[in-house]
Amino acid sequence: MPAASQDGAATLSSAPPALDAGEASAVAARLFGVDAAATLLASERDQNFRLDGGAGESWLLKVSNPSEPADIVDLQVAALDHIHARAPGAPVPRVLRNRQGDATAAIRLPDGRRTCVRLLTYLEGLPVRGTPRTRAQRVSLGRALAGLDRALDGFSHPAASHDLMWNVAHADRLAGMIDQVATGARAAMLHAFMNRFRAVQPQLARLRRQVIHNDCHLFNVLVAHDDDTRVTGIIDFGDLIEAPLVGEVATGAAYQLRGTDDPLGAVAEFVAAYHAVLPLDAGEREIVAELMATRHLVTVLITEWRVKRYPENRDYILRHNPESWNALFLMADMGSAALRDRVLSGIDTGDLR
Template sequence: MTTAEFADAQVLSEGSPALDDAWVRQLAQEHYGIDGEMKPLTGERDRNYRFERATDGARFMLKISHPAETALVADFQTQALLHLAATDPGLPVQRIVPTQGGAASFVCDPGDGLPRVVRLFTYLPGLPLPEAPRTPLQQQNLARMLARLDLALAGFEHPAGELPLPWDLQRADSVRGLLAHIAEPERRALAAAALDRFERDAKPVLRTLPAQPIHNDFNIYNVLVDPADTDRIAAILDFGDMVRAPCINDLAVAAAYQAGTDGDPLAAIVPLVAAYHAVRPLSPAEVGVLFDLITARLVMVVAISGWRAARYPENAPYLLRNNPLSWARLQACERVGTAAATAALRRAVNL
């Protein structure tokens, strides 16, 4: 993916055009027979609405996709959820609610000439993970749930899985052209060095590793926990960044958001990897590239957000809100180094 293609793809990160509430209500009533309280929800790309059915209080989420998102990409997410419902019904992910005619989704035009894909999902309650106390057991459960999700997605295929995606870790070097937006020379050099290691040591190996559709964004903001038992994972959200990629990338993304910023960044990563390995065993080759994938993901976070902030300065404070933490994690990982980190990860999984 070139920098120009990357820029075009990032247009999808801009908000979807506003929709008339009355039109949305009519849509829900006509296609799903739902009449009740409606509340708009936040969404990076799509228009999302929570409905509470008047007859029984059941809650649902209506998703109206961004008009720039193709029906093929939307179907990738839809079919993945249908696959998960069949292969592991106990996984805490949203379920597709069919229309009154039995369709998993349909296309509508609100009158602006821009067709959109519409789907209805079950609504999953829970406490956002960042708002919950953190414990070792919670972290282990998080890793086990990700491993279980990856196992459940094994065997699933979809043509959209091969489409270019800005957040595809196996193409982390595509953000190299965005490093120019990093003002500080020291930070720019740090990010470039991490991408160098990725290109030299990890990328050639990735082509040999087991690949499948993966969630690709298993960060703490896409996980809910049970408010009454915050060690229990209650929901996995947002399958909008799915891609077909080496399975180890899913663990690398999750681990990137667990790295500590003070002292040893591996203190949180090592038990996460060990817990994942207990459910979905890792190969020596996967463990060998994991740390370089973690740092590459952190570079993607700071590079993409920095580029977007330069492109949309009016939204810079929001776009850069997580950058200080990501930089601190990247700097902490750099102090450890790939060799020492990989040795620690190998010991954790007895490889």
């Protein structure tokens, strides 16, 4: 892969930790004083365990990938602390402290590698991915993401500008992957979308930047069991990064295409809802649709590349892959202007009641 992305690929290229449930329970008890049964949750590059205590309490134990730098973990901890200080009611996990009052603790994995663990509150809810998609839900999701970004506004951290393969603003660094993962017409389509991104990339330098979640897909947003339009959680801050704010909207919008007869109309509803809470300026509106397409391009490239290295985790790695291919096919014959106008059509109507 391109040399420019080597540092950012380190965590994706490193085998995830491999604690079993019993070991996770022991770690939680020893370091955090939590006596609970552990259940392994699906993850790509780290490990997450749900901890259930006897009194009905639940927590989340996060075991970082050993290649994850300590300052990146600290970035995630500091961001969550900032959000809770700025917006106490925000639907994000709270970082808990261990017996020494620290947010993280070091452990040695069974294979000898060292890493760190964290304990978070566990947010109840259903992943949006498993619920019926409706306009009301998309409006709720757009508003919730905008509220999160408002809470993150003003947050800074020395590690926030770290290298990250999933940063859509630097998608051009993945261009060398195209001919590794696709051939023929598919490769030609990917090259075409990469060229479209390169055409708008210079505009990013003029747009506002801040720390963003950067991974607001439908598994990372939870809704209430009794009301699938009420957001109860935005989780997984592993892709947190300082980047153009418009990349946040584009990433969230990219996952609104499924579960509807009018995919781009659904995207327009989400973007308009975000805009109603945190208005996009003219430059951001001009390129948000193209960056949405670029997110699908990045998804295809990274997942096709990564699954070749970790085929045992194929189902999890490729969970967004088919939809990203479908999204690219859907948009391939649309010019940038037509795509932009369709995605912004909800802003023009202003009807979000």
